[in-house]
Amino acid sequence: MTFLGYKLEPRTKPPGQVVFLYSFAAVLVALIITGFIFMAYGLNPFSAYATIIQKTLLNWRGFSQVLLKSVPILLAGVGLVLAFRAQFWNIGAEGQILAGAAAAAGVALFLPLPAPLTLPAMFLAGFIAGGLWGFLPAILKVRLGVNEIITTLMMNYIMLYIVRWLINGPWKGKLVRGFSESDKFPAQAVLPTFVGTRLNWPTLGIAILFVFFIFFLLSRMKLGFEIRMMGESPEAAHYAGVSFLTTTVLLVLLSAGAAGLAGVGEIAGIHKKLLEPTSISQGFGYTAIIVALLARGNPLATLATALLLGWVFASGDVMKVALRLPDQMTGVINGLLLLCIICIEPLLRYRLVRTKALPNSKFKETV
Amino acid sequence: MKKLIVLAALVLALAWAQDKPIVGFIYVGPVGDAGWTYAHDLGRQKLEKELGVKTIYIESVPEADAEAFIDQLVDEGASIIFTTSFGYGDGTLAAAERHPDVLFGHATGYMRAPNVMTYIAEMYQSYYINGLIAGALTESNKLGYVAAFPIPEVKRHIDAFAMGAKEVNPDATVEVRWLFNWFDPAGAKEATEALIAEGADVFAFTEDTPTVIQTAGEKGYPSFSHYASMYDFSPDTVASGQLTDWGTIYIDFVKGAMEGKYTNTNLQDLDYIWRYAEGASIAGAKPGMPINPVYEDALKAKMVNDSVLGEISVYDLVMKRIEQMTAGEFEPFTGPIVDRKGNEVYADGVVAPLGDLMGLEWAADNVVGDWDNEP
Amino acid sequence: MELELILNTIARALAFSTPLLWAALGEIYTERSGVVNLGVEGMMIMGAVVGFMVGQATGLPYLALLVAALVGTLMGLAHAFISITLNANQFVSGLSLTIFGLGLSGLLGRSYVGQPLNVAMKSVTVPFLSEIPLLGPALFTDQKLLTYAGLIMAIILWFFLNYTRWGMTLRSVGESPKAADTAGIPVNQVRYLAVAFGGLMAGVAGAYLSLAYRPSWGEGMTNGMGWIALALTIFALWDPLRAIGASFLFGAFFYLSFTKLQTVIAPELLTMMPYIMTIVALTVIALGQGKRAFGAPEALGIPYQRGER
Structure with a gap:
């Protein structure tokens, strides 16, 4: 089809700046729709947005909340990018986060280590525990062909109940008057935070480093190449002698391990004790799926998508308090925003090209 | 320096006395949960109506985020803030340190500070009354209890219920099923069905929905309202219940703050544990209906022998106990009490101190079922 | 006594798994057409809230069911439009619809909280069949009409899928x-139909919860059932008949975790049972039949664009 001398031409890989520009436009459209919702609730949309921006971006305490929400979904999200690139549909980040948190809590509470070693040991334990929680689904998939979506989802529920068992049974605190949680961690097991905020910088640093590591792994390392090949054309990978078992296990250990690290950050940075699992992770493992999908397989892009979603959550909090919007409105607006972002996809898949044909050409293109 | 603080407090107190404070509430669920948060919101509405203060509430606040939301409430001008879930403890204390001028109340907690008090509308006395009724109404001598988590609060309620039942019916046992969830309607439904199948015929519970009442009601079995009135969900079978009125505490505290009785320096030892006597938790299917008229005749027909009151019908016993507890003259947890492992918990005539009850771990001797951390 | 436990388990597994079965059947058809719908949870909860609202306004639970099915269908169409016509990421589309549905349902249902449904769907006891010894009380006593309809639906859908x-x-x-x-074959039109049908079934599943299983509205009352239905779709190997078995098995273990077994096994471990057993069952199937057992639709999750490739 042509129109005024232009036609739509399919393209396979849109350049990064186009994706960014279009995504930005989509967010803008969502914000305009949300503005109308604000109006329906009797709010001036401009002052409503001014409030939100002021309280989330222009003030350090507010912005630290944005980062606080972004860190766990960034770590778990970039791990999922890796898994999704290999067509391993890991829905189990939520359980892997909890596994990491539980293991770190075990180290903090029961392993007598010299103070400077405690935190590194917690991160290591969390990484390994998260990874191991992804191990069974990986083995079952490669060896027996059991669908990983279902096993990883089930593993989430199982870990949830394991943590509940720990805090009600063997790890229940001695000083908590019978409530279901562990004792507080000793000071050496607590991550330092930026002054005046609850944001701990070690996990933020680890998350950013991990993003670049995954980027490097996928673009420069043999394992990354094998992962990509396995995902993009399993047959070719097979002929090239890629060991599906080893590669899958390694990639899942990394992917699930990243989620485990996120769990350590939450538990050692914010909660400082093992507690009710739905409080440890507020669905971060599921939000991470969106982070990874919006990043379209690009590990570096998770930096943007995690920050965007972190901002959306922090804004939702502001809407609840400063704008007095009902809590459920946050869900409605988040849903709309995501729908807008993905609806630009057809635009990305085509570009406008000037055709030689005249506007009234009888020549018909099939698009 | 200290004088200055006192002076500042005084000025603040005066300021409060003149213009009314803004009171903030942090809720753990949506007000639409028909359970815990709903009951707190009824209390908030009562506070607003009675004292004419402005309130702001925030629903569904994750427990770890309390601190951030408190900051925002303070930004909005709140000078009194109630955090209505146990899990908000750490966040409340941390925020209280950052906002020393603001008064805080933390529900069901135990950690206090000069500007943080704790409070609870304690229901065990109502559960005891419910137990008296349940023990009289059961035909199978099996009472069902669908419970959320094995923590002292829930254990105390189960024990009070079981002790009430035993008082009027020595053969009555309480079968406990654990959900390991505060909110799990499907679990509550299936647990009730399982208890029915195993012969239980009267039901009490700790869960955030009226599911147990609806499920038991379908089969015609009596049950008890929890937190707020659930009478409408099965008018013919809700025998009584535990009705909390958080409003009593909210009004008392805010009034005290407005009059300068409570300031940001004297809350360290303020712990509201309000029960029957203060009207914070009373027994009833709905307000004004301590016993559902449907069961009046059955309860009047059932006679028991009380060592003090002599031959008395369960109906009269219930009314007597309500009267006594309202006057603060009766305490269900009075010895001799022996737990189900045979240990003596309280000797004859000893009244359990409140502090003990807040950390209760033992199981009454007619409780059947798994019991974590049993001493 | 043990026999009684088994019979009760059968009866309760049927009742509990009814919404899982309806939603899973819908998702099976959706996925058989090659589209994944992660919006099941959102469609279920919209069905639940709208069903309750209409039921409360009219006192006609079956009319309410119809409207709930319609709302599910509309949401299904939205998913179809985004994932087929716009050819956008269907996983994100489904997830967004779930988030959107959970929010909107809470908003719509705000004023209905704390109200029992005036006229709920009645339980039925099938004459004659309920008198069969043992199985009569287990299968044919005090069940909801939608439970039987779900079983019949599964058989019809199975026949339709394989023999027409x-x-x-x-x-x-x-x-x-x-x-x-x-x-x-007009590929995208067929997919549209299948996705809309999946939405319809999810709407019915949600309405069962608010009109029959627990006749009231509570925010978030689906409580993850949509996700379980998605898992059961895979568990059933995309086969409507096996969906009966898969959802029944899940329901049976769910019920068992609240029975007197709690006095034998620690309840916090028992509550994991349905999830563990799902993995175990899948592993056993795989060990028995090898990799071939898990034939997902070849083009599942892949959009179809004419002229590509």
């Missing part, structure tokens, strides 16, 4: 859209 021309069309679209297209 339409069913073959649906399968071919999910297995090899290109070949189907060449054969003159």
Whole structure:
């Protein structure tokens, strides 16, 4: 089809700046729709947005909340990018986060280590525990062909109940008057935070480093190449002698391990004790799926998508308090925003090209 | 320096006395949960109506985020803030340190500070009354209890219920099923069905929905309202219940703050544990209906022998106990009490101190079922 | 006593798994056409809230069911439009619809909290059949009509999928859209229908919860059932008949975790049982049949664009 001398031409890989520009436009459209919702609730949309921006971006305490929400979904999200690139549909980040948190809590509470070693040991334990929680689904998939979506989802529920068992049974605190949680961690097991905020910088640093590591792994390392090949054309990978078992296990250990690290950050940075699992992770493992999908397989892009979603959550909090919007409105607006972002996809898949044909050409293109 | 603080407090107190404070509430669920948060919101509405203060509430606040939301409430001008879930403890204390001028109340907690008090509308006395009724109404001598988590609060309620039942019916046992969830309607439904199948015929519970009442009601079995009135969900079978009125505490505290009785320096030892006597938790299917008229005749027909009151019908016993507890003259947890492992918990005539009850771990001797951390 | 436990388990597993079965059947058809719908949870909860609202306003639970099905269908169409016409990421689309539905349902239902449904769906006891010893009380006593309808639906859908021309069309679209297209099948239209149908079934599943299972509205009352239904779709190997078995098994273990077994096994471990058993069952199937057992539709999750490749 042509129109005024232009036609739509399919393209396979849109350049990064186009994706960014279009995504930005989509967010803008969502914000305009949300503005109308604000109006329906009797709010001036401009002052409503001014409030939100002021309280989330222009003030350090507010912005630290944005980062606080972004860190766990960034770590778990970039791990999922890796898994999704290999067509391993890991829905189990939520359980892997909890596994990491539980293991770190075990180290903090029961392993007598010299103070400077405690935190590194917690991160290591969390990484390994998260990874191991992804191990069974990986083995079952490669060896027996059991669908990983279902096993990883089930593993989430199982870990949830394991943590509940720990805090009600063997790890229940001695000083908590019978409530279901562990004792507080000793000071050496607590991550330092930026002054005046609850944001701990070690996990933020680890998350950013991990993003670049995954980027490097996928673009420069043999394992990354094998992962990509396995995902993009399993047959070719097979002929090239890629060991599906080893590669899958390694990639899942990394992917699930990243989620485990996120769990350590939450538990050692914010909660400082093992507690009710739905409080440890507020669905971060599921939000991470969106982070990874919006990043379209690009590990570096998770930096943007995690920050965007972190901002959306922090804004939702502001809407609840400063704008007095009902809590459920946050869900409605988040849903709309995501729908807008993905609806630009057809635009990305085509570009406008000037055709030689005249506007009234009888020549018909099939698009 | 200290004088200055006192002076500042005084000025603040005066300021409060003149213009009314803004009171903030942090809720753990949506007000639409028909359970815990709903009951707190009824209390908030009562506070607003009675004292004419402005309130702001925030629903569904994750427990770890309390601190951030408190900051925002303070930004909005709140000078009194109630955090209505146990899990908000750490966040409340941390925020209280950052906002020393603001008064805080933390529900069901135990950690206090000069500007943080704790409070609870304690229901065990109502559960005891419910137990008296349940023990009289059961035909199978099996009472069902669908419970959320094995923590002292829930254990105390189960024990009070079981002790009430035993008082009027020595053969009555309480079968406990654990959900390991505060909110799990499907679990509550299936647990009730399982208890029915195993012969239980009267039901009490700790869960955030009226599911147990609806499920038991379908089969015609009596049950008890929890937190707020659930009478409408099965008018013919809700025998009584535990009705909390958080409003009593909210009004008392805010009034005290407005009059300068409570300031940001004297809350360290303020712990509201309000029960029957203060009207914070009373027994009833709905307000004004301590016993559902449907069961009046059955309860009047059932006679028991009380060592003090002599031959008395369960109906009269219930009314007597309500009267006594309202006057603060009766305490269900009075010895001799022996737990189900045979240990003596309280000797004859000893009244359990409140502090003990807040950390209760033992199981009454007619409780059947798994019991974590049993001493 | 043990026999009684088994019979009760059968009866309760049927009742509890009814919404899982309806939603899973819908998702099976959706996925058989080659589209994944992660919005099941959102569609279920919209069905639940709208069903309750209409039921409360009219006192006609079956009319309410119809409207709930319609709302589910509309949400299904939205998913179809985004993932088929716009060819956008269907996983994100489904997830967004779930988030959106959970929010909107809470908003719509705000004023209905704390109200029992005036006229709920009645339980039925099938005459004659309920008098069969043992199985009568287990299968045919005090169940909801939708429970039986779900079982019948599964059989019809299974027959339709495997033995009719339409069913073959649906399968071919999910297995090899290109070949189907060449054969003159309007691939995207078929997918539209299948996705809308999946939404309809999810709407019914949600309405069962608020009109029959627990006749009231509570925010978030689906409580993750939509996700379980998605898992059961895979567990059932995309086969409507096996969906009966899969959802029944899940329901049975769910019920058992609240029975007197709690006095034998620690309840916090027992509550994990349905999830563990799902993995175990899948592993056993795989050990028995090898990798071939898990034939997902070949083109599942892959959009079809004419002229590509």
